[in-house]
Amino acid sequence: MKNHLYPLKFHPILKEKIWGGTKLKTFLNKESDAKNIGESWEISDVDGDASVVSNGELKGATLKQLLSAYQEELIGKKNFDAFGEKFPLLIKFIDAKEDLSIQLHPNDKLAAKRHNSFGKTEMWYVMHADDDANLIVGFNKKITPEVYLKHLEGKTLTKILNFEHVKEGDTYFIEVGRVHAIGAGVMLAEIQQTSDITYRVYDWDRTDDEGNERELHNDLAIDAIDFDMDDDFKVPYSTQKNQSNKMVSCPYFTTNFLHLTQTIKKENYHDSFMIYMCVDGEININIEGFSDTIKKGETMLLPAVLKHFEIEANNAKLLEVYV
16 A cells, blocks of 8 residues: 555545534535435545545555555654554544533543543534534633532533633633533534543433433533633634644644645744645645645645645635644
8 A cells, every 4th residue: 555645535424413414514515315404524544435536546455455565754753652553543524503501521541541542632613603603611710529519410500611702713622621512503623632532511401303312511511620720721822824823832833823824835944744624715735746625615735745735825724734
């Protein structure tokens, strides 16, 4: 399978959800016969959901196969030393027609001990929000575990949660241990550690088509909630055109915002792959005689070995991600 590496695109893995809607199909042109598509996994190395290449000579290969064959050429030496043949990020687009469950994610230590998994630090970039749409991020005041449990048992949890009215471009950093939920009417891009571990604490008492409620994980969640977190979850960032503007930088990933109105030359001076998520418009990426396009709602992975390239755009917005 050893071929020359180039910018890689993958078939999206679409996930039907009880809270999902139609915007991933109508806004982002994802193809599916299912009616409630909640998530499009753009780049995934989750067990059982490995992404498959959709372009070029490596078409049909899985991300797992690429990691096995190319190792540090694909993800960078420091990433290969740290993660081996496990891609460290999971990249998604999410459409919430209804509110998601109120939930949180465990840290690396708890996730490794309980689930043999990474933790799930993540960030959100809002691509579309209905007029009355909101997100739940953290608590609206300092809360003790005892007060939290009292509201949980009394089904009054929403009284102590922080609701954030959102609009396009709003960005949030969701650290492990922070209670959160995506609200109805929000479509967003999500960047996270490779993990599918979620602790649901409240699901609005809803049921599926057969009258069953989804499983809650409150016994696990109480030890995973960080009740002492600062309210520093909303991300300020510059929108200066034709350059990379820092949004989030943490041990797990760095994400920059780019608003491009012209062609720019880029150099990957990081010992890492680079991911481009197109959140508006379209771009061409040109490198060593290779050229391919991504449009709004599409994602491209540039292997770490590719150091110099060009991004061609008239008016496009991108999230640039690396580790």
